[in-house]
Amino acid sequence: MTPHEVRTHEFPPRRRGLDPLLVRQFQARLADELAALHQEMRALAEENDRITRALRDWQARHARQCRPANGGRW
DSSP: OOOOHHHHHHOOOOTTTOOHHHHHHHHHHHHHHHHHHEEEEEHHHHHHHHHHHHHHHHHHHHHHHOOOOOTTTO
C-alpha cells in the first residue's frame, strides 16, 4: 500500500458511520508514516547495494593479491 492510496481511499457513506474528519486525520497520519518508511527502505536498499559492491570489490582485490598456500589444489 502506498501513502497516496491511504490518502485517497474512500469509505462508503453510512447513516451512522464514522466521523469523516477523524477518518481523514487518521489516513493522513498513516500516509505520513508510510511515506517515512518507504523513504527509509529506499535509503537502506541503496546502502545495501553500496556495501555489496564494496564487498565484491574487496573480494576481487583480495583474490588477486593472495595466492592459495597449496597451489590452488584441495
